[in-house]
Amino acid sequence: MQSRTPAGRTGRPRSAAADTAILAATRAALVELGWSKLTLGDVATRAGVAKTTLYRRWAGKNELVVDAVAELFDELRLPDSGTLAGDVEGVVLQFAAILARPEAKSGLMAVVAESTRDEALRERIRASIVERQKRLVVEGRARAQGRGELPPETASEEAARTVDLIFDIVAGAVVHRTLVSAEPADEEWVRGFTQVLLTGLAGAGEEPASPP
Amino acid sequence: MQSRTPAGRTGRPRSAAADTAILAATRAALVELGWSKLTLGDVATRAGVAKTTLYRRWAGKNELVVDAVAELFDELRLPDSGTLAGDVEGVVLQFAAILARPEAKSGLMAVVAESTRDEALRERIRASIVERQKRLVVEGRARAQGRGELPPETASEEAARTVDLIFDIVAGAVVHRTLVSAEPADEEWVRGFTQVLLTGLAGAGEEPASPP
Amino acid sequence: MQSRTPAGRTGRPRSAAADTAILAATRAALVELGWSKLTLGDVATRAGVAKTTLYRRWAGKNELVVDAVAELFDELRLPDSGTLAGDVEGVVLQFAAILARPEAKSGLMAVVAESTRDEALRERIRASIVERQKRLVVEGRARAQGRGELPPETASEEAARTVDLIFDIVAGAVVHRTLVSAEPADEEWVRGFTQVLLTGLAGAGEEPASPP
Amino acid sequence: MQSRTPAGRTGRPRSAAADTAILAATRAALVELGWSKLTLGDVATRAGVAKTTLYRRWAGKNELVVDAVAELFDELRLPDSGTLAGDVEGVVLQFAAILARPEAKSGLMAVVAESTRDEALRERIRASIVERQKRLVVEGRARAQGRGELPPETASEEAARTVDLIFDIVAGAVVHRTLVSAEPADEEWVRGFTQVLLTGLAGAGEEPASPP
DNA sequence: CCATAAACGAGACGGTACGTCACGTCTTTAG
DNA sequence: CTAAAGACGTGACGTACCGTCTCGTTTATGG
Known part of the structure; x- marks a missing residue:
């Protein structure tokens, strides 16, 4: 995982719910589409999250799927x-x-x-x-x-x-x-x-x- | 493999050398680029062959790599x-x-x-x-x-x-x-x-x- | 204009109709949306053409609009x-x-x-x-x-x-x-x-x- | 301009220096980047101001540049x-x-x-x-x-x-x-x-x- | 020896997804 | 209530490959 809330920091904190939703959406997409047809845009949509949010937290498809x-x-x-x-x-x-x-x-x-x-x-x-x-x-x-x-x-x-x-x-x-x-x-x-x-x-x- | 020359047929026969060159080029591309960055266009270029020639013989990346x-x-x-x-x-x-x-x-x-x-x-x-x-x-x-x-x-x-x-x-x-x-x-x-x-x-x- | 058919050349020739359609679509988009809201993706859609075809012929929005x-x-x-x-x-x-x-x-x-x-x-x-x-x-x-x-x-x-x-x-x-x-x-x-x-x-x- | 301090009002007053800094930063950005590559985020950074401050005072890029x-x-x-x-x-x-x-x-x-x-x-x-x-x-x-x-x-x-x-x-x-x-x-x-x-x-x- | 027909090279084509960028908004803490 | 910070949803960007399609050209065989 990587979304440590940086404790004593300013600015809007990252949504903890987003992490959960994204990983669940990733698994759902794996079930339906399989690895090669899974797209990060689709995962983001399923998770109800913007693509940028996803990229802010994971470097790419590989890292995301490992965590999922x-x-x-x-x-x-x-x-x-x-x-x-x-x-x-x-x-x-x-x-x-x-x-x-x-x-x-x-x-x-x-x-x-x-x-x-x-x-x-x-x-x-x-x-x-x-x-x-x-x-x-x-x-x-x-x-x-x-x-x-x-x-x-x-x-x-x-x-x-x-x-x-x-x-x-x-x-x-x-x-x-x-x-x-x-x-x-x-x-x-x-x-x-x-x-x-x-x-x-x-x-x-x-x-x-x-x-x- | 699948390029059997269909015996009693007219028209230009498939080049046997192309098959060999394509499979060798595929392995070379796997070494240099790995699976995910390997592209069929690149394999065709390496093999000195047009993309259409490659698709005429293999259905896609997966089949090609299995053979290679x-x-x-x-x-x-x-x-x-x-x-x-x-x-x-x-x-x-x-x-x-x-x-x-x-x-x-x-x-x-x-x-x-x-x-x-x-x-x-x-x-x-x-x-x-x-x-x-x-x-x-x-x-x-x-x-x-x-x-x-x-x-x-x-x-x-x-x-x-x-x-x-x-x-x-x-x-x-x-x-x-x-x-x-x-x-x-x-x-x-x-x-x-x-x-x-x-x-x-x-x-x-x-x-x-x-x-x- | 830039789509000169390269005369003695191999490969599929560029569609002449595409040029016309793209420029017309560009003008239509300018009327409806204005410069700043005009997007090349939208122009391509209006022209019934893929975005890549458009980029193959014009370097960007500026050049396209000048021609249009x-x-x-x-x-x-x-x-x-x-x-x-x-x-x-x-x-x-x-x-x-x-x-x-x-x-x-x-x-x-x-x-x-x-x-x-x-x-x-x-x-x-x-x-x-x-x-x-x-x-x-x-x-x-x-x-x-x-x-x-x-x-x-x-x-x-x-x-x-x-x-x-x-x-x-x-x-x-x-x-x-x-x-x-x-x-x-x-x-x-x-x-x-x-x-x-x-x-x-x-x-x-x-x-x-x-x-x- | 539009940042009149609203006289009889509570809370922290708007910084007058910010207006000046923002307009100067806008001109500097125009010189370096030109209109189309100028971004409000960049102007805010140059002016040492948060993006929200900028949006509180101008509706968008157009209005800001007109004033600048x-x-x-x-x-x-x-x-x-x-x-x-x-x-x-x-x-x-x-x-x-x-x-x-x-x-x-x-x-x-x-x-x-x-x-x-x-x-x-x-x-x-x-x-x-x-x-x-x-x-x-x-x-x-x-x-x-x-x-x-x-x-x-x-x-x-x-x-x-x-x-x-x-x-x-x-x-x-x-x-x-x-x-x-x-x-x-x-x-x-x-x-x-x-x-x-x-x-x-x-x-x-x-x-x-x-x-x- | 020429006609037919398939394979070939080249490259344009309609698509899809990419990963990035800027937008304008929202949510937090600090003053 | 304003400010700084920064995450957020949105949407366009320009690029890369995909697999297909036209072209003009080459190379076999069969009449």
Whole structure:
């Protein structure tokens, strides 16, 4: 977000309602039109706001959509199912549900594509979306450790690397399944995927698996 | 591709060189400008071709870029390292190398994003890129089965589902690592990822992993 | 004008009809809206033409209006009333009639105002409007000389200077009367003005006038 | 002007300095930018004043510029050269000098152009600029009558009409010479013009001039 | 060897959206 | 109540590409 009211300042303050309306309008436009046909003029109209107001707050389409999409992922909650596998399945299902929504589908990959040529945009995506949701992995592990399902951590650097790997695998697989393969990431698929993931993680560090 | 010379027809035939030049120009433009600033007029100019010639062969930017990017992935070869793990690591590294190239980075995610609202485009991506490369998974498994590293298949439907899962996990993880996390998918990372993957796949079907 | 068909050239030729339609639309817009509220987008719409077509042919509002107004003055004809005074009165009345039309009123002074900061525009006005109509003064003088009302010319440089002076006086007075004083330059006024002008010109070169 | 302090009123009074600063800033902006690129926001900034202050006092750009330009013409003085011709030449030269200044050039014709569609603006120009300077013609005639160079007036209505005609001729010719012909109204030109004018006026009413 | 017909280059065309600018108004805090 | 500050809705700007359309020209094949 960027509309900090500058506290002890003169002049008319920015409308807080406008921010909310604009982000909601952006999501609505993503649903109806998709990324490539979304225009800032249309978003402004939907939000009941002038185009200039929009440009005063966001640098362009990319930044706006990142913020609009980021809010979607704040709905993610770590369920407490009693087992690690259950918790993971629960989060992955939620993640898949969000990605199934057209506003996420349409917008997320597009800004990722744009971010390949825009360092600042990539950082914005990381800060607003990716890093923000790594909390789920960290919390999940801690909870599993409390239950005795996972051993306490050894080196913290190693632990961080594992979090990143898990995130790349989980997010990557769900995104690929949903957007490229265009198949639903439903309960059955999530169960299979989770089993492979947890088995792989549990066995890693030991000798590579060999078939019977 | 679509420029088959229609055999028994009169009139000037389509230039075969034009196709090649256009796809090469498209990749060059992707490198220099990225997806969003690439224009068909510019591609035509680079290829030394009129805009009409380009539109006579491709319906638009999306289709053109899919074809231009698809050619990149035909370079993939399954190496013969002697072990399953080695073969997998080899392929994943090649895949990562291609994804590290700016023309792939810039173009691939963009067309995937577009494909979320364009069924025909999604099918074109699947046919030209995804399904086309699943051969690698199939070949790799067959070779491992020949070596005795993997058991012979049971149900073919189950096998197909596993191929899809593997592809989602591998492609997804590499893409996420490269584009979203923006970290290199180098040898160390690939080794760790491959171990998790193979361990997970080997253990799956058995009881869920449990910590020692 | 500027849309010369470039003779031996490739590509689709410019539509000749568009030029005509645009200039007519410009005059219509001047009548309805006046200079300051005239927009090029509106002119394009009226002409049934895209805005880009308009910008392809004219650099901006100023150049367009000069061309649109210039055509108005091509209607001027030197009447043959039999006497110098009659001829002058006839032309001045026609000039006043054109200036009374709202499209001329509105546009002419505006471009003159703009031309004070734009050398190229001033030159365009001179070439398209002012110099183009000096033919009337020259013809009128020649005809009067033929009738014996005026002596044959002496020095041609002196003659040119006199033409300029006449033009400044005539055009200036009619414009000022019409636009600033906002009084009609009707027959009575024109008769009075012409008498002062011809008397002044006839007497000039001799001793300054003194009252009886 | 319109900023009379409303006498028996409460609240903070209007700053008198602001008026002066704004008009000066307007002229400065006219010099630097010309009419069409002059913006009220810029004038306000230059004057060190908020935009709202400016709008509280003037209705818009037109009215502001009329006031700013009108002050320029108050410098005009009727010189006393001893002869009518000398007096006229002196005033015309002063008038030409003012019109040569960029703030006058740029602003005056523009507001005249605007006034063709704005009755109130035309009246403001007449009151602030035109009628205000007709004093010069009246004074000049009176002085010439005192010297015996001109006969005493006959009908006052006829006299008024003559003043108007003189003003249209003089102002019109100088403006046309300066802005349209873009030639300097220098001493030589003024001398020639004055001779034609005075000769014409002296002879008018009598029989039209005929060549020798 | 010429006629037919399609592909070609060039570039004008009607559109749509862009991102910016100035307008004139409104809303805040300070005096 | 005025002032400075600055956000606001509005609407035009001039530009860039889009995808289509005319042109005149080139290059095959088939009569």
